[in-house]
Amino acid sequence: MSFSQGITGLAASAAQLDAIGNNIANSGTIGYKSSTVAFKDVIAGSKIGLGVSVAAVQQNFAAGSVQLTSRPLDFAITNGNGFFRVESPEGGSVSYSRNGQFTVDANGYVVSPNGMRLTGYGVTANGSLAGGTPTALRFPTQSMTPKATAAVTAQFNLDSRRQDIDRVATPFVATDSSTYHYSNALNVFDSLGNPHEVVLFFTKSDTATSEWEVQAQLAGSTGTTTTPAAVAVTFDENGAIRNAAPAYTSFTIAGTYGNGAATPAFTVDLAGSTQFGNISAVQRLSQDGYTSGVLTSYEIGTDGVITGKYSNDQSNVLGQVVLSSFANPNGLEPIGNNMWSETGMSGQPLTGTPGEGTTLGSLTSGALEASNVDLTSELVNLITAQRGYQANAQTLKTQDQVMQTLVNLR
Numbered sequence: 001m002s003f004s005q006g007i008t009g010l011a012a013s014a015a016q017l018d019a020i021g022n023n024i025a026n027s028g029t030i031g032y033k034s035s036t037v038a039f040k041d042v043i044a045g046s047k048i049g050l051g052v053s054v055a056a057v058q059q060n061f062a063a064g065s066v067q068l069t070s071r072p073l074d075f076a077i078t079n080g081n082g083f084f085r086v087e088s089p090e091g092g093s094v095s096y097s098r099n100g101q102f103t104v105d106a107n108g109y110v111v112s113p114n115g116m117r118l119t120g121y122g123v124t125a126n127g128s129l130a131g132g133t134p135t136a137l138r139f140p141t142q143s144m145t146p147k148a149t150a151a152v153t154a155q156f157n158l159d160s161r162r163q164d165i166d167r168v169a170t171p172f173v174a175t176d177s178s179t180y181h182y183s184n185a186l187n188v189f190d191s192l193g194n195p196h197e198v199v200l201f202f203t204k205s206d207t208a209t210s211e212w213e214v215q216a217q218l219a220g221s222t223g224t225t226t227t228p229a230a231v232a233v234t235f236d237e238n239g240a241i242r243n244a245a246p247a248y249t250s251f252t253i254a255g256t257y258g259n260g261a262a263t264p265a266f267t268v269d270l271a272g273s274t275q276f277g278n279i280s281a282v283q284r285l286s287q288d289g290y291t292s293g294v295l296t297s298y299e300i301g302t303d304g305v306i307t308g309k310y311s312n313d314q315s316n317v318l319g320q321v322v323l324s325s326f327a328n329p330n331g332l333e334p335i336g337n338n339m340w341s342e343t344g345m346s347g348q349p350l351t352g353t354p355g356e357g358t359t360l361g362s363l364t365s366g367a368l369e370a371s372n373v374d375l376t377s378e379l380v381n382l383i384t385a386q387r388g389y390q391a392n393a394q395t396l397k398t399q400d401q402v403m404q405t406l407v408n409l410r
Helices: 003-025 375-408
Strands: 035-042 051-059 066-068 075-078 083-087 094-097 117-121 151-157 182-189 195-206 211-220 231-234 250-254 265-269 281-287 295-300 305-310 315-321 323-325 333-336 339-341 350-352 362-365 367-369
Touching: 003 035, 003 051, 003 375, 066 075, 075 083, 151 182, 151 195, 182 281, 211 250, 295 315, 295 362
Parallel strands: 075 367, 151 265
Antiparallel strands: 035 051, 066 367, 075 362, 083 094, 083 117, 083 323, 094 339, 117 315, 151 281, 182 195, 195 211, 211 231, 250 265, 295 305, 305 315, 323 350, 333 339
């Protein structure tokens, strides 16, 4: 027996203790993957063997448990082997991580705790996902611009029991409710995002033909503006609105707001309105305009699509997170900060969008993947490694005693 076996055994046991200690230290690290040390014997021409050496440090990429949080930009990858793809702000070097703790920095980029930018697909000018090469995801820092109302959809029931009003004998006066049967107001927006009120007035003009006269009044910031000429809508014998000449279900309102905004010209569509023997009432009312708004919250789907919610009750797609997987994850090189880099042994990254049924996995917002360290197993391994270290030290002690015996023979 020589000293080499004991020395290599001490070194190997020390490496094992280092790996176990590192696992225990990172038992609370989000997305951490435990590692184990693989050993190999050293022969070098000797039938007995010259000891042991470290063959490799292997990582366990099994998923950790999912912990719920209250942050929408906390992501957990579930049911898949994907990694978050992040890049540095300076050179754009790409790394990979299972740590889903992200925030938004001052420039609107989605960043990890160490400042790496999460990548994915951005959005085009028309609001659709861009696709192509993943880029750093960046949320808009400016307010959403207002949108002028272009279309109003409204459905009413108009009381069929009403008797027609002779418009010649009784001219329409907006402030006199005896000159019409029913009115209802709705809000629209100008190009500057200011709200305005449009009032629709309904008057039954011909009982025999079930014809109603509709008039609109647009109130601007400086008072009432142009009132469009009355339009006619008719209903069939079943109370359904007709859409045929000379009456139609939609008409255009035009005028001026008087506050510097663009001239309004939006349609009002009454399709679906009815004439039944019940009180006149609104059944549906919507319009497509809105004022300006700031980003207030996010929603992230299992497919990685990030939707922003704005203070004006609007929502926009802000981007889509992508994930990457590797044929040999153990070939990835750990670079610290809970990240890995691609190597020749890992293979090329396979990048795509998350979702159910994909090998990449799905994203769960408001959750994080915990470390996959099993503390119970690590503590047992710690005892085993400690005993191994002690035993190897004992072989050195025994060899020392043998050598001392030989010296004493002189």
